[in-house]
Amino acid sequence: MKALISKLDLTPFLEHFSSFLAREKPLFMEGDTGLHFRFIQKLAEVDFKAPKEIENLDTPLSYLKKSGKLKIYEIYEFVKIVEYFLYLKKLPFSGVIKEWLDKIIIPQEIIQICQYFDDKGKFRDEIDERFLTLNGALKRNKEDIKESLRRLLNSSKLTPYLVDRQIHYINESETLLVRGGFNHFLKATVTARSSGGFFYVTPESILNLKKSEAQMLSQKDELIYEYEKKISSVFSKFEMFLSFLNRAFDRFDNYQARLFFAKSKNLEFIKPSNTNEILLTNFAHPALSDPKPISVDFSKKILMITGVNAGGKTMLLKSILSAVFLSKYLIPMSIDANNSKIASFKEITAIIDDPQDVKNDISTFAGRMSEFSKLFGKSNFIVGVDEIELGTDSDEAASLFKVILEKLSIRDAKIIITTHHKRLASMMATHKEVELSAALYDEKNRKPTFDFLYGTIGKSYAFETALRYGIPGPLISEAKKVYGEDKEKLGDIIQVNIDLELKLREKNKTLDFEIEKQKKLNNSLSNQKFEADQEIKKIKNTLEAEYAEAINQAKKAAKANDLQSIHQQLNIANKKRKSAQKIETKQEKIELKVGDFVKYQNSRGKLLSIKKNEATIESQGIKLRVPLKELKRSGNLPQPKRATVIKIDKPSQSSVKLDLHGLRAEEAINKLDKYLSDALLTGYDEVLVYHGVGSGKLAYAVKEFLKTHPSVRGHSDAPANMGGMGATVIKL
Numbered sequence: 057m058k059a060l061i062s063k064l065d066l067t068p069f070l071e072h073f074s075s076f077l078a079r080e081k082p083l084f085m086e087g088d089t090g091l092h093f094r095f096i097q098k099l100a101e102v103d104f105k106a107p108k109e110i111e112n113l114d115t116p117l118s119y120l121k122k123s124g125k126l127k128i129y130e131i132y133e134f135v136k137i138v139e140y141f142l143y144l145k146k147l148p149f150s151g152v153i154k155e156w157l158d159k160i161i162i163p164q165e166i167i168q169i170c171q172y173f174d175d176k177g178k179f180r181d182e183i184d185e186r187f188l189t190l191n192g193a194l195k196r197n198k199e200d201i202k203e204s205l206r207r208l209l210n211s212s213k214l215t216p217y218l219v220d221r222q223i224h225y226i227n228e229s230e231t232l233l234v235r236g237g238f239n240h241f242l243k244a245t246v247t248a249r250s251s252g253g254f255f256y257v258t259p260e261s262i263l264n265l266k267k268s269e270a271q272m273l274s275q276k277d278e279l280i281y282e283y284e285k286k287i288s289s290v291f292s293k294f295e296m297f298l299s300f301l302n303r304a305f306d307r308f309d310n311y312q313a314r315l316f317f318a319k320s321k322n323l324e325f326i327k328p329s330n331t332n333e334i335l336l337t338n339f340a341h342p343a344l345s346d347p348k349p350i351s352v353d354f355s356k357k358i359l360m361i362t363g364v365n366a367g368g369k370t371m372l373l374k375s376i377l378s379a380v381f382l383s384k385y386l387i388p389m390s391i392d393a394n395n396s397k398i399a400s401f402k403e404i405t406a407i408i409d410d411p412q413d414v415k416n417d418i419s420t421f422a423g424r425m426s427e428f429s430k431l432f433g434k435s436n437f438i439v440g441v442d443e444i445e446l447g448t449d450s451d452e453a454a455s456l457f458k459v460i461l462e463k464l465s466i467r468d469a470k471i472i473i474t475t476h477h478k479r480l481a482s483m484m485a486t487h488k489e490v491e492l493s494a495a496l497y498d499e500k501n502r503k504p505t506f507d508f509l510y511g512t513i514g515k516s517y518a519f520e521t522a523l524r525y526g527i528p529g530p531l532i533s534e535a536k537k538v539y540g541e542d543k544e545k546l547g548d549i550i551q552v553n554i555d556l557e558l559k560l561r562e563k564n565k566t567l568d569f570e571i572e573k574q575k576k577l578n579n580s581l582s583n584q585k586f587e588a589d590q591e592i593k594k595i596k597n598t599l600e601a602e603y604a605e606a607i608n609q610a611k612k613a614a615k616a617n618d619l620q621s622i623h624q625q626l627n628i629a630n631k632k633r634k635s636a637q638k639i640e641t642k643q644e645k646i647e648l649k650v651g652d653f654v655k656y657q658n659s660r661g662k663l664l665s666i667k668k669n670e671a672t673i674e675s676q677g678i679k680l681r682v683p684l685k686e687l688k689r690s691g692n693l694p695q696p697k698r699a700t701v702i703k704i705d706k707p708s709q710s711s712v713k714l715d716l717h718g719l720r721a722e723e724a725i726n727k728l729d730k731y732l733s734d735a736l737l738t739g740y741d742e743v744l745v746y747h748g749v750g751s752g753k754l755a756y757a758v759k760e761f762l763k764t765h766p767s768v769r770g771h772s773d774a775p776a777n778m779g780g781m782g783a784t785v786i787k788l
Contacts, residue, residue, distance in 0.1 A: 057083070063406040064378045065343035073387060076313035076320075078107040078305075083385040085310050089400075091152070092386055093327040096311050098151045106312055107140045113302050120295040125288045128280055132177035134291065134298060135170050137305045138162060142170075144308075160304060163297065165290050172283070179283060190276045197269050204261045205230060213241045219254050229266060231256040314386060323388035326379075328400030331718055334376065334470065335397040340390040341375045347390075350375055354472075357465040357489035361474045362481050369474040370408070372493070373440045376472055377406055380438055401470070403437040420446055428460060431469070438470040445475055454480040465489045581657050585686070648687060655690040656682050663687070665766040672766050715746045721757040728758060729765075732788070736767055741788050744774060748782045758784060 061067055074080065085092055116130045145157050172183050181188040208214060209221050209232070217238040224231045226247045233254050238244070244257035258266075291298060318325065334354040340347035350372060352359075359376070361369045382389045383398040407427050424446060431439060445453045457480055464471055465487070475481060484490045648654060652663045654673060661675030671684045714731045716724040728745065735743050747754045762771045767788055774783035 060406055063408050064374050066378055069342035073317045076317045078110045078309045081306055095152055096315055098153045099311055099315050102147055102149055104147055106316055108136050117299055120292045123292045125285055128284055131287050132173055135173050138166055138170050163294055169287055186279050190272055194272050197265055201265045226256045229258055231258050318388035324391055324393035325388050326383045326393050326398050328383050329397050332399050333397055334399055336379055337392040337395040339379050356491045358471045359491045360481055361493045370442050373472050373474055377440045380404055401436055401438045405439040408442040436468045440472040442474050444473045458483045653690045654687045656687055660690050667764055712740055713744045717748050721754055724754055725761050743786050746779055746783045
């Protein structure tokens with residue numbers, strides 16, 4: 057794994073992540089990834105503090121299994137874990153975390169042991185009077201040493217012999233630095249000599265105090281040893297629980313480290329999906345200081361990246377593999393998680409470096425072939441190959457790699473390739489499982505854009521790159537002549553194709569903007585209509601209430617035999633009733649039929665079809681699907697507006713086939729609806745949709761949808777050689 061991490065340039069990023077762990081551990085978490093993901097999500101709902109650093113406890117646990125004795129510092133590592141779980145159990149967690157914590161019941165004897173320690177891992181004086189007595193005596197002894205040294209430093213007799221007025225620690229003992237002849241006025245032991253010929257001495261009074269201190273420390277060590285044996289005996293009794301708690305801590309440590317790491321860098325989590333799809337939106341590789349986020353829709357089996365040198369092809373390959381790696385191990389990343397999807401793979405392989413090995417007589421090409429051969433024995437993997445044609449004849453390699461890639465595409469695998477090999481790219485371009493991507497080049501500024509255009513082959517721009525890095529212009533011109541005009545023209549054709557694709561992309565952006573603008577207008581009008589309907593309803597209810605009140609007054613007048621009041625109240629009631637009827641009449645439905653000219657908001661057009669509560673109208677050459685109840689009859693033909701011209705271009709990528717395998721019914725219908733619209737714009741009158749047989753739910757949903765689609769003339773099961781009952785032929 058370390059080699060893969062290094063190849064993907066993830067080492068500094070993951071080292072930073074590891075610093076959030078309480079103790080070092082592998083990235084892999086055993087168990088259900090979905091459960092781990094839910095755990096992290098729930099954990100983010102509560103504020104809590106990270107655990108302290110914890111030592112590895114495998115060795116102490118093995119001692120406990122054999123009823124061995126632990127040192128005080130080893131015992132305290134267990135105490136830190138227990139205290140952290142006691143802290144967690146007090147927090148307002150819910151869901152899976154609360155259920156998990158509730159199952160961890162800590163024995164009272166272990167809780168009692170935790171109370172023996174202070175926050176520095178030392179025994180508290182309160183647990184035993186002997187600790188209190190010894191610690192008090194040691195404290196007084198230290199004060200006596202300080203006082204004795206202070207008196208000596210201030211002694212007028214010793215002052216002439218003092219080199220300085222500092223206390224020096226030599227061999228963990230307090231000493232004074234003095235000149236020769238000090239022994240006439242001070243009883244002391246020479247501890248060491250300085251480079252200047254002076255003496256480090258320990259006064260006799262300090263030596264006596266040090267002996268007393270050593271005796272007290274020895275007594276304290278004996279007392280600590282007594283408690284170590286006592287606690288170890290208790291821990292041995294609960295060895296199985298402590299082993300379980302140790303593993304539980306590692307599990308929680310994995311979660312908290314990922315969560316705090318994500319918060320520190322504003323990163324997002326992505327749970328690996330069960331599909332074979334990779335959809336990255338605004339992913340930024342962590343190795344780049346100022347990354348340009350990439351978006352990739354890698355739904356097919358093979359992604360072939362071509363284009364300009366130093367244009368980001370290798371980094372795109374590494375980015376896709378890195379996103380898969382980080383998702384697999386639930387490491388947060390810089391990405392738009394809501395609009396991204398990453399498949400789960402058993403194995404991730406990066407064939408990036410030159411495998412040449414002189415010692416073992418392995419050439420570059422031989423090394424590559426060795427790595428490729430291993431792939432045929434694997435399944436459920438993703439592999440990235442940088443510069444696939446490296447190390448051999450390009451024409452031979454094109455044929456060889458075409459066959460290799462076609463065979464690998466049949467397996468449960470995803471393959472990402474970077475290449476300057478136009479022949480290989482053109483041979484693979486028509487394969488149904490191949491997606492093309494070209495790294496773009498800014499001709500005007502003569503530099504890569506680090507942007508990518510999908511669905512086309514890119515130029516390598518070798519001549520332009522060489523010129524940019526200092527190769528003289530005349531040499532470049534001569535090289536172009538050697539290269540040949542026909543090959544240069546091929547490059548020009550590729551560039552024209554790229555330019556057309558970019559223009560189409562820009563037009564699509566403009567059209568998307570206009571569509572979004574129209575949607576906002578529709579929403580605004582719908583809101584206005586809703587508010588108007590509510591106001592009408594309110595007025596109608598008021599009038600009906602007033603009508604009912606007038607009738608009641610008339611009834612009262614009838615009981616009183618007041619004929620004049622009866623007529624008066626009935627007249628009032630009838631006026632109120634007529635007012636309410638007028639409002640209700642305005643809301644009556646208009647009976648419309650296909651072929652009528654209608655008005656929808658500010659647009660006028662012809663009614664083409666009616667389906668339940670929706671209608672399709674044609675206005676100025678554009679077909680609109682609108683709510684039926686919002687249409688009004690219009691006797692005039694819609695006049696075309698000359699000032700505004702809206703042009704709908706054909707989709708950039710279209711096919712007479714659509715594969716819906718693996719999709720849920722709702723996703724499949726949405727994708728089918730868009731596909732039929734694109735097919736109509738392209739001009740297809742018959743298309744083929746694969747949905748499989750399976751349980752029959754997807755096939756049923758597809759056929760039910762086709763029955764109601766206004767542009768579908770008919771549909772039937774495909775012939776046996778085209779999918780049979782697992783596919784449907786649709787006539788438009």
